[in-house]
Amino acid sequence: MPEVVFRVDQSKSMRDQDVPGHNRWHPDIPAAVTVRPGSEVRIESREWMDGQVVNDDSANDIRDLNLNVNHMLSGPIAVEGAEPGDLIIVDILDIGPVPQETGPIAGQGWGYTGIFARGNGGGFLTDWYPDACKAIWDFHGQMATSRHIPGVRFTGITHPGLFGTAPSADMLARWNRREQALIDTAPDKVPPLALPPQPAEVLAGTLTGSDLERIGREGARTVPPRENGGNQDIKNFSRGARVFMPVYVPGGLLSTGDLHFSQGDGEITFCGAIEMGGFIDVHLDLIKGGMEKYGVSTNPVFMPGNVEPRYDEFISFIGISVDHETDTNHYLDATLAYRNAVLNGIEYLKKFGYTGEQAYLLLCAAPIEGRLSSVVDIPNACCSLYLPTAIFDFDVRPTADGPVRVDRGQCATAD
Amino acid sequence: MPEVVFRVDQSKSMRDQDVPGHNRWHPDIPAAVTVRPGSEVRIESREWMDGQVVNDDSANDIRDLNLNVNHMLSGPIAVEGAEPGDLIIVDILDIGPVPQETGPIAGQGWGYTGIFARGNGGGFLTDWYPDACKAIWDFHGQMATSRHIPGVRFTGITHPGLFGTAPSADMLARWNRREQALIDTAPDKVPPLALPPQPAEVLAGTLTGSDLERIGREGARTVPPRENGGNQDIKNFSRGARVFMPVYVPGGLLSTGDLHFSQGDGEITFCGAIEMGGFIDVHLDLIKGGMEKYGVSTNPVFMPGNVEPRYDEFISFIGISVDHETDTNHYLDATLAYRNAVLNGIEYLKKFGYTGEQAYLLLCAAPIEGRLSSVVDIPNACCSLYLPTAIFDFDVRPTADGPVRVDRGQCATAD
Amino acid sequence: MPEVVFRVDQSKSMRDQDVPGHNRWHPDIPAAVTVRPGSEVRIESREWMDGQVVNDDSANDIRDLNLNVNHMLSGPIAVEGAEPGDLIIVDILDIGPVPQETGPIAGQGWGYTGIFARGNGGGFLTDWYPDACKAIWDFHGQMATSRHIPGVRFTGITHPGLFGTAPSADMLARWNRREQALIDTAPDKVPPLALPPQPAEVLAGTLTGSDLERIGREGARTVPPRENGGNQDIKNFSRGARVFMPVYVPGGLLSTGDLHFSQGDGEITFCGAIEMGGFIDVHLDLIKGGMEKYGVSTNPVFMPGNVEPRYDEFISFIGISVDHETDTNHYLDATLAYRNAVLNGIEYLKKFGYTGEQAYLLLCAAPIEGRLSSVVDIPNACCSLYLPTAIFDFDVRPTADGPVRVDRGQCATAD
């Protein structure tokens, strides 16, 4: 087992750890530890909401989540000798849930997937599914099942939803400027277009007082992926992946968190992965001057893991960039096209007895693939969603006889 | 070999065939043939531009293409007993290029990939690459190589770019209405937002005179994918796929064409696949009332083929929905995110000696995967592009030593 | 399409072709054609029995086969500049059945799998299944089905069963000596231990008279795989494979034939693949001195094709080197272990309604994998057979309810 360089006591909040992590991006958050290139290290992680969600059959906790808390990150970890312009090579050696036997924290043998209420976060289909919902998933080694979504069982492609380096001060200023400009186009939108810096609930390692206040005023929220990686939610950042992280500040200042037991492409409910606390083991190394050498200017580059489950059969749903409710065309809008593919998938699954909410939660958490099939055939983008048939314990393929519809209950809902 | 139900003499234009095909969508284009459910049939196909592109080292032909011609489709094929609301089950049994030994037509041992000029079609990166370019690909059994893009060799995931059923008259009217509404928002844009009906070059099977003129006035252009399938450009509609096509008119009236030897997800130059003429063998059957049975209201459903090449290693590029040139945020815009992932991939490949145009053409034609990694992390969508490393005859992975850059020439350009 | 360097008129016997092939190994069979390194060529092929088996529902033809005829090979093909000690690089570009529409010859839309009678060839389970049987397979693009084995449908991993270079005179003499020595240990065994040279039915290209007679007396039979490759029946010599063939005589003198639409590991009935005529396209090149460079002294080396069907689920059967009928242990005998694994698989399939003969024929023709799991755990070798579940149109997995047994008819049998 590699040396634990960031340790978490899962019985406590991230705030109360010996060395706390952070929940904003800022270059002045001090490194929790410094490691040498060539090191293999373990980083322990809280689940992204720092333990607000419990293993029960009500979605009240999802409804009432304090969204200023997230994401509770482990780090920053400085890599000795890393300088702006370098690439940090991160080999993801292992990822796993919290090893304790049982307990109240997501990651201790279970995780959760949620649909956020429209007024508290929202999500990809918030116009169709505006209310808070939840599904609890039980872990069986690498497999997950859910009492809230019966009839499925699948292997987790476990990965960190969030992996990033610290922005430079200049980069941070640009982020804040450009995101505020977007917010300003529709400041009252619910859910909002973007999230500005938020002093409430800010955590910045060991910083306190005016230093912490400044991080609260300036620090970028961790929700969006950006030039530093961040909350990319790429499900293939899994075991065996090799990631090349751009360095913007001395030491690079890596942070990670938001571990997912499983997630489909798109993480389509916002809280769509199976969220958990746990650990991640990585090997760290450097390519000096790697950004210039490989033309990396804006985002990490990576090589995905090679131990993802194999599937040989999929049922695939297609969407195009038409708003079918109003019969309106949008120009090459892949987001809309994927939304339609997802809606088509949900309608399909409802014919087998799932509720829309169950189907929506399932497409978030299961290892679906979301593809940009065509983005040039004006005016309609075309996206497709690949659902592996092997995750179902019934035959989910279309046949001349039609689907066998059975009552599959309902996920956890809010009062 | 299945019975040939739509025959093409590849030495002639689609217009001059004994039974011509069509290049517009309209319910009144008469069926070229009627087949029974349970039939296995072969459909021969012209390449999408009806032979305007030649096997040479100049992109003048691409620059001067008549875009009113496309797509030259084979069909319509009526399925006996198919009625609105049914699903036609299409098993794709085989696809191949034109079997003649050598000749001037794309498909006879070679195909092409093009970048359209901004003023004549444009494409995904027309702001970066506004000039016409071309790459010729030679077929070696299932493998393709190109003298215009040395250093790569890959197996074709051969598929029809276009596969559709006829719209009903009402559906067609809706298409025309909604697409004109989009055009009207920016009628002078170059390239245009969408293509309205176009009488020039219209072909509608055996129709002539005022019937043909009406098709010209009313018939929907074949470029976008729509509720009838159409030009979806899904690379996984390959051998072994099973497709469930919605039926909107009696007989269903299937048409196909735009055969691709290979294509990456997104078909990112508009003419981005390796275009060819050839044949497609299908088995046809029916699910009566299948649209209601399976909740299919807007698009086909399909199960992809299981004989696609296996790859175990990818180099992956990430993009987010930020316009990096102006540092402007766009709200969950997956199209922009994918564009950035593509641009990142091009910059990477340039470090190995490819020109931008070569890299762009390569990412169109090679079996890359385009994924919607995250579409909920406001405000930034995150897309990723997976490039299989095995298609290169050099080591394309990042190393501490940096890339080995060699002169790789240039693709075909226009005068 | 590559140049056809060995042409076959499938309406005629191999003997009656303009340039006949051959059915014995001998260095003095003259090259049918000489090709240059770097060439892409097509080789047409008769099915291995030169057309003795017909598409009907009787196995009389299998029972009465003349086994002196096989294998009817196409070649020899000399590679310019190839000298003993070189390796010929063979890229398998394409393989396909006879392209004519319909006809009496295996390969024209159909193929066959047979169980040889014990007195005329025998096979792996001849003590259990001593009588001639046959299954006809219909080709649907890349898929095969059989009216004699209902309930299965699978993609062919098409390959040449036989691919070899000519032996040197000295090597040929050694083959004849060592095989005769084996025969002499049990000269009356039925089926025999090995096959000595056989003048009856000999064919040696254009040779006639005393030259042909000498080939008959000296030429090695084509049944076993040997140092020259030959009848290796490796199912992964499929499209996309790259093979490195050792050269023992000037020009190498490549020959091929015995095309298989599909075969399981082991080809367990002797006539176990789906046999067909057709064509194979290859690219040929040389590694001068390659045998010494890579330590190749006794057999070809190869890199398998990458377009084989993907399967994600198998039901696997195990066998150990115990003769269970007599309860006798054999020392690390992998052949016996695999025989037991096959017998266990047959017993399993019989529970679903197949006859033993059907199950045996299925395990020959379907893309099963046969693995040497352990060959060191004295005294019992352990082999395992992996049967992909996706080839069945019913659920073939074990469940608590037990199998659903239905009447599945019978294969073709002899009078």
Add this chain to the structure above:
Amino acid sequence: MPEVVFRVDQSKSMRDQDVPGHNRWHPDIPAAVTVRPGSEVRIESREWMDGQVVNDDSANDIRDLNLNVNHMLSGPIAVEGAEPGDLIIVDILDIGPVPQETGPIAGQGWGYTGIFARGNGGGFLTDWYPDACKAIWDFHGQMATSRHIPGVRFTGITHPGLFGTAPSADMLARWNRREQALIDTAPDKVPPLALPPQPAEVLAGTLTGSDLERIGREGARTVPPRENGGNQDIKNFSRGARVFMPVYVPGGLLSTGDLHFSQGDGEITFCGAIEMGGFIDVHLDLIKGGMEKYGVSTNPVFMPGNVEPRYDEFISFIGISVDHETDTNHYLDATLAYRNAVLNGIEYLKKFGYTGEQAYLLLCAAPIEGRLSSVVDIPNACCSLYLPTAIFDFDVRPTADGPVRVDRGQCATAD
């Protein structure tokens, strides 16, 4: 984490555990624990030699191993309600090494592969490599590397080498009878043909005195796979596998051990896997009367795991059943054919600078596939060995230039 039903203190011998395991097969070894169908349980395991091998650079420990000790098994575990004729369904949920940080026991971050000396165990190539050798492997999450075999790095397909149920008294008597009959054919052979019961070092759970003595006299050695499963060394008994174990005594009495971090098909040195201690998590259930329902009479049936690493490129070696040193043919001897394939692979790897011993150890431990390609082409069986190219950090494919040979040191050897 499932309940630990068999607990091991890795600082102690299996003999000194609170509840010891066993190292012989006998129906009278009492169950260590009884579990209910439907349970998920963890079983902890000692490495097979109970800690005799250390992490150093000498193979003296391998040379001097006490082979009467193995295999140190965990169990027996009784399944409530299991009766002879049932099948126990075992889902392998997770497998991992010893979780402690560092220590002297194989499994605590490292494992070993050995070549046994001819006079103390021998192995598949003992006539070629008669001396004791060893390679230590370091674990990096799911990856392994070795200082004794530089240039390779691969993902473990972790599995239990041994998984079995208890034989009935009658079955045990038959085993002893038939194995003694084999030994009697060559009682002085070195290494021996089989291993008779051995009182020395016997361990049988809590049994002592005359009970233990009887187990020593009657208990079957654990080396060979038999009708109860046992030491099958099937590398695909990995995470996600579902196994159907035949029940021969009330409760079934499952035992397991001999955990392998990785192993190639064949486990070709006898001590060929990467040996480790650790844990295995399983879910247990029953199919009542399953042996009759599914025709299972002699061996387990299983469905392999679906999370094995994907490889898309292999270099493959072929062997036939000829003794090339004496030029002698053996009749369809797949073991000899595979031995030749292994020898061919070793000769190939030596050209890149490995010693024969290193290459031999590598082919044992790496995820190679061993296939029975043809077992019917009299007189020569044909086997093939598939070596994934991606495990090497250099290009291991044949090229016209020949291999780049570098000094790769040597594995651990004995004095």
